[in-house]
Amino acid sequence: MIEFAKITTRLVTEFKKILGNNAVVFDDKDALENYAHDETGGEYYSHMPEIVLKPENAEQISKVLKLASAEHVPVTPRGAGSGLAGASVPIYGGIVISFERMNKIVEIDKTNLVAVTEPGVVTNDLCRKVSELGLYYAGYPMSVETSFIGGNVATNAGGSKVIKYGNTAHHVLGIEAVLPNGEIVQFGGKRRKDSSGYDIVRLLVGSEGTLAVFTKIFLNLIPLPGKTVDLLVPFPDIHTAISNVGPLITESKTLPSAVEFIDDTSVVLGSKYNNIRLPYQEKADAYLIVQYEGHDRDELESIYEKAGKALMNGKAMDVFVADNRTNSEKIWRIRRNWLEGIKAFESHTPTGDVVVPTSKIPEIMEYIAKISKEYKVQIPVAGHAADGNLHPAPMKPKDVNLGEWKELSEEILSKIAIKASKMGGAVSGEHGIGFVKKELLKKTKNKQYELMKSLKKTIDPLGIMNPGKLFDPQ
């Protein structure tokens, strides 16, 4: 196994020369602590960095990586720290590069429909800014209000709108990146087509900081739809709910912007937490939330009428339409506050993130119910029904202590993830692998695993980029 070098005072001086004194955090335990964890939760997923650097541009990062390469010090890029698999946690210590000061929207190019941003821009800030110009950034992670664009790109973030707009990879036209050797290279850019050689842009998307450091992102924009309608649809059981997703799309002849799913346990907890009641709460075993986006009220009306008909034919218990912001907000509150709602009752609730082909959701839900019974652990589930991405959230039973719970919850989530993979799915739909799921990656993509490792070795031969993520250091 690789041995990494430690940060010396000589290196600290070098970094201060490159970045300025204020951009270097060292020897301040409280300050460093902020960079020791992400949202994965649980003390046991934390690890202190030796030093945190806050660069302002690609040139500084280039110099940092040259030094890190020369000295063999690990480098962990960090966005907002809103990740859920530990990708930004510096488990081998060394340098954390924080993008908090690289938070500029460099350009919104209305002619070419491209936004150019630094990695530290908060997703929602970009969404708001482009919407003022009648434009739309269609990437939509559920963490839109906190996550950074760079983090979205690093994990290939998904969210609820993937069925209509695709995941983050679909929106990235280019990336300026610093390679581990310090070279600054722009891959892609404002062009919308490129069949000249391998698509390295998309190799970088989802690479979780293990290949290069992003310094600029080129994003596709589309016209702002402007209008939305939301449907809340209770179902007697999960199977009926999910069997509606396909026909809903084909019969309404329209891609919804979202079809979200919440199970009955989630609704019970969520309605207590949010102090609201959903219609049919006693009788329904599952809910879908369906959203359509468009630019015209009449157009949306005709779509949701068709959708409503399809859903009622598909044995929905009822279809509730919200076409104004207040009603819409009510519908979405339980889904948006889903995890908070659960954590209010049991804070030690890790979030799984499996994906299956949509048609397999009932099967994986049955499996989750079986595991829940077997382990005597409550596992509420919510997720993105239209793309088969589910988040099972096992809640710590009162009589299990924290040390045991780490093992137990990992065992539960692993079983579910492996089952999902066997159904034609994968062990992460949108959160990434980080270090929490690397054993699962190895187990479920074993043929691809060696290939991925060799790609890593090719681009980062010294292994300094975010070591211990996706794979163990080679």
Next chain:
Amino acid sequence: MIEFAKITTRLVTEFKKILGNNAVVFDDKDALENYAHDETGGEYYSHMPEIVLKPENAEQISKVLKLASAEHVPVTPRGAGSGLAGASVPIYGGIVISFERMNKIVEIDKTNLVAVTEPGVVTNDLCRKVSELGLYYAGYPMSVETSFIGGNVATNAGGSKVIKYGNTAHHVLGIEAVLPNGEIVQFGGKRRKDSSGYDIVRLLVGSEGTLAVFTKIFLNLIPLPGKTVDLLVPFPDIHTAISNVGPLITESKTLPSAVEFIDDTSVVLGSKYNNIRLPYQEKADAYLIVQYEGHDRDELESIYEKAGKALMNGKAMDVFVADNRTNSEKIWRIRRNWLEGIKAFESHTPTGDVVVPTSKIPEIMEYIAKISKEYKVQIPVAGHAADGNLHPAPMKPKDVNLGEWKELSEEILSKIAIKASKMGGAVSGEHGIGFVKKELLKKTKNKQYELMKSLKKTIDPLGIMNPGKLFDPQ
């Protein structure tokens, strides 16, 4: 430089054992000749294969690649042969794998909105088949009637609908591939999200047969729009035409499915060839063809009214609307038959394929005009205005002989391609690099070139996969 082994009679016997006698073409010059070229044109871009194999499944291909690896024989996968950069031409001889017998649509999964096909399916056959089910495959290369799905994926084919739907990479959910060592691996599949490790699917898309042989493709389907409207819009000059593309999209608040561009020379030649006249033919210097797709006549009407207003504000000479098939066909005929129209007057007309950010089209068009004057060569241009992808087509002057013309036309197209790259574009938008453009790739993506080469070396260490494409053999 690598030395490859020749096909021996012993190997021929082995291949016949694997594939059956009828699936092996050897020693039959006329039959082999069909596999010696693609549509790049010009004898000088041809090269004879030593043997052509026509497998029926992945297992046969796996055995072939194991043998080829062991004996160090080059392998060139070939789709319909409709390529325009020589990617399927076996310039080092050896084996051509033709997919003509792997032409089955394996499954159309209406629930998951996924089509699974073998690589040899003709694009239009898939389009037709899924449309019967109310579904739509949104990949749309201009060669839709001849090209194979496998070839589309291998070149990351574009076409006219990229502004709305993205290029082929956007539609590929998974690829089953045989690696050079004979291993059969499925990357991706029916799942719509996957943040577990590097995106090897998209590394394979556009790799032009240099990394692996595809044996199955998983494609995303969407609801069939069903209705279209086309606008023919003459402009006094190119600059005015192109400056309309951005506002057209933002003001109509809708992504057109296509915005095509043809210049005046193309119109003159095309109208002669097709024996039709376009309105304003004497006065217009450029035309846009704008297409909208939707599922509702009223919706489309409201969109094209907004679009028409935006275009007239943008100094269009007029806006002609075609909302039935006959009129629409008239509008598209000159664009669809563009190359045939030119070749009817001068058959030795290679097709360039550059891409620039849309806003740079006027600048690259000025450069093309300058080159045309300088070299005294007519260069009609058509292309995809909405995504900046242009096809300049230099026509051989009468007094230049064929040998000189190869050099001269390559020089002209190279200059244009390099200029495009300097404007933030690339030397191929959709046709690929093949062997015709590999020097251009090296020149214009020099920082990425070594990285691409090392990725090739990692996945195909023996260099048997389509050698001489993208790079010289290593």
